[in-house]
Amino acid sequence: MSDDRSERLRQRRKQSHERAQDVSESKTDEPAETDKSSKLSKPDKQSEPSEPSEPDETDVDDGSVKEEQVGTYMYLPKSQKKDLERLYNILKAEYEYEYDEEFEKNRAFYPLVVKYGLESLEGLDASEIRERLDSL
Structure with missing residues (x-):
């Protein structure tokens, strides 16, 4: 493969x-x-x-991907990195099984995570941000 x-x-x-x-x-x-x-x-x-x-x-x-997108580096706690990898592997398997085409981490998965993560944070006030930070 x-x-x-x-x-x-x-x-x-x-x-x-x-x-x-x-x-x-x-x-x-x-x-x-x-x-x-x-x-x-x-x-x-x-x-x-x-x-x-x-x-x-x-x-x-x-x-x-390097020619099409901008490289962005971030530091995550080990547990979040593990969760991110796990979710990627699950979505990759489901997507590739369903559509018989590759689900690339940098081309597809990371942009999805950021887009929908940004949408969930949009419009939060300071106290809501604090609550989410405390729940990490």
Whole structure:
């Protein structure tokens, strides 16, 4: 099973690399502008994950999570980390069984946890925040 996943990853990287080469080859008609645009496009590429953009049909799910999203690191108590891992494993098994497609931790699970966690905290006043902190 991990061989299939690694093969899919290799294929995605290869396709991404080929697309990047096709784009750079198509810009070789105007070398002076290519140099300027490639220098300018690198910062734009780095800022793209935080700005919504219209994805190409060929780009859907082909890029790495690191290219599409912003890395965020946090420290959790061991018990919460264990609960997070347990929930991920349960949801992953259910989702993959039902839809026969991969449920990725960084691409799918963590964004779900944050989105619905944020929604549950939205609108709390200070005393409600204190109550939730005391219950940790």
